[in-house]
Amino acid sequence: MIERIWTGHRKRLVALGGIVAALAIAAAALLAFAGSRGMPPTSASPSSSMLAVASPTATPAPIPTVSDSPSTSPSPTASPALGLPAGREYSDLDGVAAPADLAHRLPLGLMIDDYKNARPQSGFSSASIVYQAMIDDSSDRYMMVFQEGTASDIGPVRSARPYFVYWAAEYKALYGHFGGDALALQRVIPAMAGNIYNEDDLNGGSCPYRRIDTRVAPYNAYTTSAALIRCAAARSYPATYQNLPVRTFTEDTPASARPASQSVTIPYLAETIGYKYDPATDSYLRLVNKQLQIDPANYQQVIARNIVVMFQACSIVPSLDKLRPLVANVGSGRPSSSRKAVPLLGHGRRVRTRP
Secondary structure, eight states: OOOOOOOOOOOOOOSSSOOOOOTTBSOOOOOOOTTTTTTTOOOTGGGOOOOOOOOOOOOOOOOEEEEEEESOOOOOOOOOOOOOOEEEETTTTTEEEHHHHTTHHHHHHEEEEOOOGGOSBBBBGGSSEEEEOOOOGGGGEEOOOOOOOOOOOOBBBBBOHHHHHHHHHHHTTTTSOOBOOOOIIIIIITTTTTTOOEEEEETTTTTTOEEEESOOOOTTEEHHHHHHHHHHHTTOOOOOOOOOOOOOOOOOOOOGSSSSSSEEEEESSSSSEEEEETTTTTEEEEEEEEEOOEEETTEEEEEESSSEEEEEEEEEEEOOOSEEEEEEEOSSSSSOOOOOEEEEEEEOOOOOOOO
């Protein structure tokens, strides 16, 4: 079983067991320092611990690489809890200080395409957490999870896959998608009905979704945070986070202790994802195929404060038209030598700041 505790979208995690690199590139166990709210470390559910994929191919894939400057900062320690101005609270998912009515909103998990015709995707810079994993025919897909952030555009929205449904269920989130494969629609979504709030355009209505005319189908389905919240209320879905466990967070590394440079490279099958450390903001600038990623919804650079790469067992399930991967959400240990390690990314956008 893997245990994971995040630290306020900081870059540095301390690992136990079979950890193989800094920056949370791991394959067995992962543990970070508790945060600054004076809360003891808490364990995530077994499925919430898994943030990586391994597919059953003959030869190992390139392992994600990390490069450091010679002087890296020491591991963070917990700091005393800091007060916030009246009306502001720490968000449940990423520890960001936000107005109280936003900090505890119902999480919104949206399936987002990563095919080349879908780029650049909208909504990245407003998401609290983003997952990336392979899907059919070596392509990738994202799940953006929103809480305190509000996006004026989110998309292109695409179909569900079983393992993304399980990840959405960890937050008891609204799960937005356009249909899905047979396993997701016929088995997993019904099984998780008590743990997600389903918002499927193709099965139950298209309340929050619209088609834009600047892209061709199926890469033109979009929505907004406001539309999702409005439609959730129309379905009598709850407006707030459902009292699930929360992670603990810590403050930024002091400027004097930050490394001068640092990078993470993640070789997906369809593209290479890079993260370049920015010591001025204690965050990572996200790159897609060596190009800085800009969110077209607000023209902001996409950044990450935590980067987690894990490995999961993956089998291939034949379907009528495609070979579909099936990712195991519960497990432990390094991928075997007979399997190809394909990383999955989860990241948050920023740490909470001092008032």
